[in-house]
Amino acid sequence: xxxxxxxxxxxxxxxxxxxxxxxxxxxxxxxxxxxxxxxxxxxxxxxxxxxxxxxxxxxxxxxxxxxxxxxxxxxxxxxxxxxxxxxxxxxxxxxxxxxxxxxxxxxxxxxxxxxxxxxxxxxxxxxxxxxxxxxxxxxxxxxxxxxxxxxxxxxxxxxxxxxxxxxxxxxxxxxxxxxxxxxxxxxxxxxxxxxxxxxxxxxxxxxxxxxxxxxxxxxxxxxxxxxxxxxxxxxxxxxxxxxxxxxxxxxxxxxxxxxxxxxxxxxxxxxxxxxxxxxxxxxxxxxxxxxxxxxxxxxxxxxxxxxxxxxxxxxxxxxxxxxxxxxxxxxxxxxxxxxxxxxxxxxxxxxxxxxxxxxxxxxxxxxxxxxxxxxxxxxxxxxxxxxxxxxxxxxxxxxxxxxxxxxxxxxxxxxxxxxxxxxxxxxxxxxxxxxxxxxxxxxxxxxxxxxxxxxxxxxxxxxxxxxxxxxxxxxxxxxxxxxxxxxxxxxxxxxxxxxxx
Amino acid sequence: xxxxxxxxxxxxxxxxxxxxxxxxxxxxxxxxxxxxxxxxxxxxxxxxxxxxxxxxxxxxxxxxxxxxxxxxxxxxxxxxxxxxxxxxxxxxxxxxxxxxxxxxxxxxxxxxxxxxxxxxxxxxxxxxxxxxxxxxxxxxxxxxxxxxxxxxxxxxxxxxxxxxxxxxxxxxxxxxxxxxxxxxxxxxxxxxxxxxxxxxxxxxxxxxxxxxxxxxxxxxxxxxxxxxxxxxxxxxxxxxxxxxxxxxxx
Numbered sequence: 001x002x003x004x005x006x007x008x009x010x011x012x013x014x015x016x017x018x019x020x021x022x023x024x025x026x027x028x029x030x031x032x033x034x035x036x037x038x039x040x041x042x043x044x045x046x047x048x049x050x051x052x053x054x055x056x057x058x059x060x061x062x063x064x065x066x067x068x069x070x071x072x073x074x075x076x077x078x079x080x081x082x083x084x085x086x087x088x089x090x091x092x093x094x095x096x097x098x099x100x101x102x103x104x105x106x107x108x109x110x111x112x113x114x115x116x117x118x119x120x121x122x123x124x125x126x127x128x129x130x131x132x133x134x135x136x137x138x139x140x141x142x143x144x145x146x147x148x149x150x151x152x153x154x155x156x157x158x159x160x161x162x163x164x165x166x167x168x169x170x171x172x173x174x175x176x177x178x179x180x181x182x183x184x185x186x187x188x189x190x191x192x193x194x195x196x197x198x199x200x201x202x203x204x205x206x207x208x209x210x211x212x213x214x215x216x217x218x219x220x221x222x223x224x225x226x227x228x229x230x231x232x233x234x235x236x237x238x239x240x241x242x243x244x245x246x247x248x249x250x251x252x253x254x255x256x257x258x259x260x261x262x263x264x265x266x267x268x269x270x271x272x273x274x275x276x277x278x279x280x281x282x283x284x285x286x287x288x289x290x291x292x293x294x295x296x297x298x299x300x301x302x303x304x305x306x307x308x309x310x311x312x313x314x315x316x317x318x319x320x321x322x323x324x325x326x327x328x329x330x331x332x333x334x335x336x337x338x339x340x341x342x343x344x345x346x347x348x349x350x351x352x353x354x355x356x357x358x359x360x361x362x363x364x365x366x367x368x369x370x371x372x373x374x375x376x377x378x379x380x381x382x383x384x385x386x387x388x389x390x391x392x393x394x395x396x397x398x399x400x401x402x403x404x405x406x407x408x409x410x411x412x413x414x415x416x417x418x419x420x421x422x423x424x425x426x427x428x429x430x431x432x433x434x435x436x437x438x439x440x441x442x443x444x445x446x447x448x449x450x451x452x453x454x455x456x457x458x459x460x461x462x463x464x465x466x467x468x469x470x471x472x473x474x475x476x477x478x479x480x481x482x483x484x485x486x487x488x489x490x491x492x493x494x495x496x497x498x499x500x501x
Numbered sequence: 502x503x504x505x506x507x508x509x510x511x512x513x514x515x516x517x518x519x520x521x522x523x524x525x526x527x528x529x530x531x532x533x534x535x536x537x538x539x540x541x542x543x544x545x546x547x548x549x550x551x552x553x554x555x556x557x558x559x560x561x562x563x564x565x566x567x568x569x570x571x572x573x574x575x576x577x578x579x580x581x582x583x584x585x586x587x588x589x590x591x592x593x594x595x596x597x598x599x600x601x602x603x604x605x606x607x608x609x610x611x612x613x614x615x616x617x618x619x620x621x622x623x624x625x626x627x628x629x630x631x632x633x634x635x636x637x638x639x640x641x642x643x644x645x646x647x648x649x650x651x652x653x654x655x656x657x658x659x660x661x662x663x664x665x666x667x668x669x670x671x672x673x674x675x676x677x678x679x680x681x682x683x684x685x686x687x688x689x690x691x692x693x694x695x696x697x698x699x700x701x702x703x704x705x706x707x708x709x710x711x712x713x714x715x716x717x718x719x720x721x722x723x724x725x726x727x728x729x730x731x732x733x734x735x736x737x738x739x740x741x742x743x744x745x746x747x748x749x750x751x
Binding site: 119120121129149150152153154155156157177178179180181182185186190192194195197198199202203204205206208249262265266268269272279280281282283284285286288289297298317318321322325495496497500 | 504505507508509511512515525526527528529530548550551567568569570571574582629630631632633634635636637638639640641642643644647648649659661673674676677678679682686702707708709712713714715732733735
């Protein structure tokens with residue numbers, strides 16, 4: 001088996017032809033075998049049509065030694081054959097296989113739940129979405145509650161179908177796809193680098209820095225370009241600032257859902273100076289325009305450093321006081337504790353990532369396990385909690401904000417070097433494959449790209465952490481009161497558009 | 502109790518007293534200025550990722566502009582961005598900025614339906630629909646209601662049910678999977694009602710324009726009452742735009 005897979009690391013470009021092609025059964029057994037061990041998890045599994053055959057490519061990351069194992073298999077595009085599914089052997093593959101089936105018509109004999117994923121463009125789309133095959137239980141004691149696609153607040157659309165016994169949720173099914181904009185296809189159609197960068201910025205507005213960093217990492221690795229100190233500094237700093245900003249906003253949302261007005265107001269106003277700092281750095285509150293492949297249009301000057309330190313010091317005082325109050329307030333503890341529990345076993349089973357996984361004790365953090373050039377020197381540790389309830393996910397926000405503050409102070413301590421190099425950004429090399437993992441505030445973002453013999457993109461694959469974690473929400477609300485759904489939902493704060501693409 | 506009071510005290514005053522006079526600093530990119538400098542227009546046109554730059558003479562369509570600022574970086578002598586955040590208008594064509602024009606984005610007060618100013622001046626309840634929105638404009642709309650911007654002081658609020666609303670705020674390029682739900686929501690709002698398109702995606706489709714996963718029939722069928730440019734629009738852009746529409750500010 002030794003030569004049946006290819007080992008690469010984060011942000012590495014390789015020749016596409018080096019990825020070994022296995023028979024489907026070997027491919028299936030190898031990959032499902034790998035992820036029986038929780039230190040391995042599937043970061044991306046997708047299909048691409050090459051020479052009128054479907055090439056399945058599986059990327060499994062090993063979190064202990066920073067390696068990514070690539071394997072592939074080739075299937076004919078005929079719809080007559082049925083294949084065994086990887087999902088039947090490990091649940092973490094379930095969405096990947098639903099996606100492959102939806103896009104290429106592959107049929108699986110033993111996939112437990114093969115239904116459409118995000119309804120990409122086809123004629124009569126709406127009628128199909130209305131007929132979604134929701135799970136039903138026939139019983140006079142139970143009732144169904146349908147919520148969405150449009151929800152009560154200023155929030156993105158998605159449909160939630162609950163099966164309840166009285167007030168208690170027995171089952172929740174989440175149907176997404178309403179936000180589908182065909183992002184992956186547009187990456188191939190839009191030919192200019194700037195257009196693709198704007199696309200990356202628009203994958204999920206709240207993760208602008210995360211997705212754009214992932215995109216520029218891929219692009220630069222495909223071009224054989226190594227970003228200088230200042231570019232990497234800016235990206236690392238922006239990622240941590242985004243984490244602080246959105247986590248603070250989430251704490252505000254959690255407070256509103258338990259009707260704690262003081263917390264809601266204070267946290268929401270504490271987010272303002274952080275995102276306003278992005279505006280004074282690059283002109284946009286969500287850091288749009290800041291991250292560019294091979295360029296640094298808004299260098300981090302010394303005045304910015306001074307003002308950032310000031311903002312963070314003021315922020316930290318008010319934040320500490322408020323979060324202390326929130327996490328020790330009997331009223332909030334009674335709402336947050338033991339609500340929406342996801343167990344460690346469940347997070348492993350569904351392949352959860354990010355702070356949601358860490359709140360259940362599963363240590364997955366790309367910054368630690370697959371560090372990029374800069375994160376290696378920061379000497380980060382995993383932060384985990386054990387209980388996997390809303391309270392743990394709220395605590396995770398506090399711990400991660402603390403960690404990010406430490407990281408930023410460490411970054412600012414280094415004396416900033418002047419711009420030195422100027423190697424120019426070339427075009428992507430032909431016949432390449434590249435993968436990039438970035439720890440956004442929600443968790444692991446994974447992008448993959450493949451180029452043809454002319455260096456043109458033939459595949460651009462985007463995976464937001466929400467892709468794995470929506471299932472965690474569905475599991476978390478079981479046995480909870482339906483009135484606790486909003487607080488469970490906010491404790492994850494998953495992306496609709498990041499999932500729907 | 503004492504701790505709560507202490508926290509309250511430590512917040513100080515957070516709200517912006519006059520939202521129409523707040524000043525944003527560079528590098529915030531607001532209304533662009535186009536000089537009469539001669540440059541290679543074809544090159545300039547090709548830079549723009551969303552085709553917002555029109556040539557001969559050079560104009561910028563704010564409804565398509567992603568405010569990435571690349572044109573100003575490549576042709577600083579031709580294009581610069583001011584910090585003027587009052588970008589909204591009730592007429593689509595007013596969003597096109599022409600060469601040498603340094604006047605604020607104009608508002609056609611004459612053509613505003615009389616019932617808007619009569620009924621919604623003191624209180625305006627809005628239903629927001631994200632139709633393929635990327636959560637950026639949504640984030641800023643939420644921010645418009647927070648303690649800093651406090652849009653609620655003007656009686657402008659977002660409500661849960663379209664039945665309680667006086668109008669709809671659309672964000673996102675309108676994905677075809679959302680087009681039906683958007684129509685149903687709009688139909689549920691009692692007349693008279695207004696339509697606000699918020700952000701470049703909603704106004705023109707933005708970077709997604711032309712994707713076959715979109716269905717923008719809604720924007721062809723109805724004329725919007727307010728266009729709020731931006732990627733995403735700054736809360737100040739949103740609030741000042743709505744206040745102009747309802748006649749609360751000039």
